[in-house]
Amino acid sequence: MHALSLQPARPKVLLVSFDGFRWDYIYRVPTPSFHYAMKNGVHVRQVTNVFITKTYPNHYTLVTGLYAESHGIVANEMYDPVLNESFSLNKMNTHNSKFWEEACPIWVTNQREGHKSGAAMWPGTDVKIHGVLPTHYMPYNESVPFEDRVAKLIEWFTSEEPINFGLLYWEQPDEMGHLLGPENPLMGATIKDIDRKLGYLISELKKAKLWDVINVIVTSDHGMSQSSSERLIELDQYVSRELYEVIEHTPTVAILPKEGKLEEVYEALANAHPNMTVYKKEQIPDRFHYKHNRKIQPILAVADKGWEIVHNKTDGFLFGNHGYDNTVPEMHPIFLAVGPAFRKNATKQFMNATDLYPLLCHLLGINPLPNNGSLNAVKDILVEGVPGARGADSYSTIKCIKQRMPSSAN
Template sequence: MRLYFSSLVNRLIFAFVLAAPFYSTAQTDTLQQVVPGPQNTKAQQGKPYVILISADGFRYDYAQKYGATNLLALSSQGVQAESMIPSFPSVTFPNHYTLVTGMYPSHHGLVNNSFYDKQRAERYSMGAKEKVRDGSWYGGTPLWVLAEQQQMVAASMFWVGSEADIKGVRPSYYYNYTEKISSEQKIQTVINWLKLPEEKRPHLITFYLSEPDHAGHVYGPDAAQTIAAVKEVDATIYRLTEAVKATGLPVNFIFVSDHGMTAVDRENPIGLPAAIDPDKFIIPTSGTMVDLHAKNKADIIPVYKQLKVTEKDYKVYLKKNVPRKYNYRSKDDRMNRIGDILLVPEWPKVFSQRKPGMGYHGFDPKVVKDMHATFYAWGPAFKSGMKIKSFENIHVYPLITEILGLQQTEKVDGNKKVLKGILKK
């Protein structure tokens, strides 16, 4: 797959502002990728700035519960939501991509962290780099694509989809995902971007942090390690905002997460039901959903009926009968990637062939409040001292297009009216 690197000339010209320390490393996955050519038009140069930050697995109540004092202080000057409701399934890739497209997973195509595409006869997995970087897997128009299409420069310090050539477009500046870059390096890169000449300076920046998700999975949502991870995220946000403040630019911050985290029943996991013959079905997911793709359509109804008889601690659905609230039915499945049969465990149960981990997400966010994510926002575009009720994460996309003055080019599920009231007139 083709990657767009800057020319040697561009690298020399921008050596001092494009995170030069990263180029000195021998690790190619820590190199900044620069797409040569794009520039802000004069009109776009006068637009506001948005830094969209995600802390993976930062549950809606973590800031209050674990004393994220910087986040609470910053957001008290802007907007604090009671929570943000992730889309189903409440897992990482679908929800990060929903945040930047305004579409439910069944509409933008990333229906799970791992899934099967019948037309391609291929699996997509968040760990398969060649798939992750292939833009043909992604529907919708991510914010950075929309911005670049309208001649506004965008940059990404990681985000689901930002490595891929979606609609033939990548952010002007981006990184292939790696955990080898420190938070200080990430912050310095953002500052370097904001110090670029106006025609090259990104007005949209995405900034991803992998914690406290890792700690929550390994140690559980109530563990000391998770508390420490929350506090480290809090400290990182403080350092980032202080560094950005020194640039003097009118930057708006939106701090979100993709989902929450919950403890599960580790002693009594649900095994794969006997009615399921792995030779007859492709099974790309487990844990908080078992997704069955029949190799022979004749097997669907007989197996479904057997599963209904033995249904215990989980619900089994034919694709056409999935509850409407999930936005995950046959009629929703625009890319035909949802399984023919779905098994959805009832919290706190999970599917596993071994003892489950300490923390999980993926459950129905309309039922399990622990799945709820965080939304805080502050900066010159936002009203001050405002608290709002919970809302669905599909509405973040139109909020950002409104701030940046970008024209939406396709229909999305989010509605700009939902969050427009948090903006100054």
């Protein structure tokens, strides 16, 4: 027996996101790797993500435990009226740390408690947040193959000064879901490819002797819904585009009216189309947790599932989209967890995406910052008696920053 094996192993966690992987894709085509993980771990059938159901808001929720209004990444496209600056996923203009610093992501806390983190393309991990970057990270580059991302993570987990927490991101099946639409039979090939990638990750972790000691969580940011050229809502039919600017695009549209034009724009759109609900900021339903932030624009238009909001038909549209109400089942992501901390061949019916953050903190033995999740809500997926360094829902008094709960508007 190696002397090293007598030492208690530090808990290791790998968080994996397959962007746009809808909860039910695993039933579409044979997905042996996903089902192997389910048999050896826990499968949560319904994960309710946060509104708006877009990439950046939900990836930041997963690592902060906060609703979008509280962590401040309220959309993929944002305008901050105080900074007079914009943030854009489409233009890859996302590195302004001021947009990220209303919250403190878990890798910052992990490192401030003396551990090391490694990130392979996870949104926000190549941004210096509160002056901190992950110990190891890959600057975002979509062309880097999945296999290279996995190799880097395994290198970091097995180095002389190993990381205890890794984050892995892959752009599919989101991109093909947009191009084809989730109901297109051609999506089967993409889903099978993701399954092969998960299988590759598992086999590489086994080769590196990590599989039996690491807790792996496989999830996503959102699902996908089918769109159609028959379901387009054209803003130009109802209001002059001279009167407003669109900040975040379909199917949840953030509208910034020109000065003095708020009432005119709102009145023109409020009852314009039966499949579009339009809110003034203060009218946005409380259940969305989406009004107490200055980057949320004065008017929000939300399309019904399967509908798109465009200026007019020349804008074009995507055959699949997301961003709808977070209670819509098609928006819900996958969630699997496998490793020594998790029960085997277990199923849980429901959790909130916000619950992942306190779970991660528990697994890593670090203090959670105030958040909108609950470890108590998900502790039933853990093996009983797994040591947790912290009480179930206690919060750290060590301040990373003012990570705030959504109680006051700003």
